[in-house]
């Protein structure tokens with residue numbers, strides 16, 4: 001099986017990797033709505049922690065407001081950590097869908113919230129349990145699979161690509177998924193690969209391997225959700241800007257992991273908590 005042609009990035013890679021360009025600094029005229037509102041449909045009674053992790057990461061990355069939709073018990077767990085959140089769907093700039101959700105056991109309220117988010121035309125981040133619903137998406141989207149999830153998604157789209165093939169040819173696999181879905185694809189791993197349907201193809205520098213621990217993908221999805229919400233108009237004007245925005249999310253995640261690790265083990269919640277410090281480092285680094 002051949003995965004197909006790999007396109008290369010048309011712009012300077014250094015510019016794509018310039019995370020500061022994707023971090024929107026609030027102005028004197030901003031309010032909590034204009035800065036960006038992220039709607040979040042994540043977590044379940046099986047995986048409540050995924051919701052807590054993604055919400056913490058999104059708020060620490062910087063947002064005007066976050067609306068959480070999920071089972072009551074999960075909402076309470078999220079609120080216990082982050083009283084800033086608002087429960088329930090409402091006007092949003094972007095949606096984060098699927099982390100910690102098993103599509104076979106989807107809460108009815110989450111099912112409805114996910115359907116209307118996907119149909120809304122608003123930019124969406126599809127993680128874990130939302131990946132299989134990419135066909136319902138009507139606006140710009142970015143998918144955040146790991147290797148097995150990408151293999152499964154490609155299979156559902158009629159492309160028989162094993163996990164080994166995905167891991168062996170990550171850019172080709174992500175590029176195939178981007179063409180097949182019309183979405184940007186962020187294939188996570190040590191060197192995360194980002195491919196767009198327009199042919200942009202970017203491989204990130206290696207992240208700290210201490211990130212190979214449960215929940216760090218949920219944290220990445222939260223960071224990305226915040227950057228998509230705060231850059232929503234840019235994305236609606238040009239969905240290809242999801243590539244540098246995704247690269248910025250991976251940079252924030254990797255930097256937060258480095259700050260948290262200090263050369264030793266880390267836990268996902270600490271990485272989420274340090275996303276704000278990572279953003280500060282990026283904004284104050286000499287250009």
Ligand SMILES: NC(=O)C1=CN([C@@H]2O[C@H](COP(=O)(O)OP(=O)(O)OC[C@H]3O[C@@H](n4cnc5c(N)ncnc54)[C@H](O)[C@@H]3O)[C@@H](O)[C@H]2O)[C@@H](O)CC1
Pocket residue numbers: 046047048049050051098099100101102128129146147148149163188189214215216217218
């Ligand atoms: N605290 C929490 O609530 C957590 C919730 N999680 C949620 O748990 C659900 C299932 O996540 P899983 O990642 O286990 O999904 P899967 O059920 O797709 O993965 C399970 C299997 O996939 C393979 N796999 C996993 N990562 C891989 C990689 N990077 N490359 C290749 N193969 C890989 C492994 O063989 C593994 O046994 C998701 O909804 C996720 O968001 C996880 O994020 C863990 C933490």
Ligand SMILES: Nc1ncnc2c1ncn2[C@@H]1O[C@H](COP(=O)(O)OP(=O)(O)O)[C@@H](O)[C@H]1O
Pocket residue numbers: 145146188189190191192206207208209210211212213214215216217218219220253
């Ligand atoms: N060996 C590794 N080196 C660097 N980064 C890694 C490594 N393994 C995983 N990661 C990163 O950690 C995160 C794990 O995501 P994922 O597997 O979806 O976790 P989870 O579902 O448990 O949240 C991703 O951002 C990935 O890029």
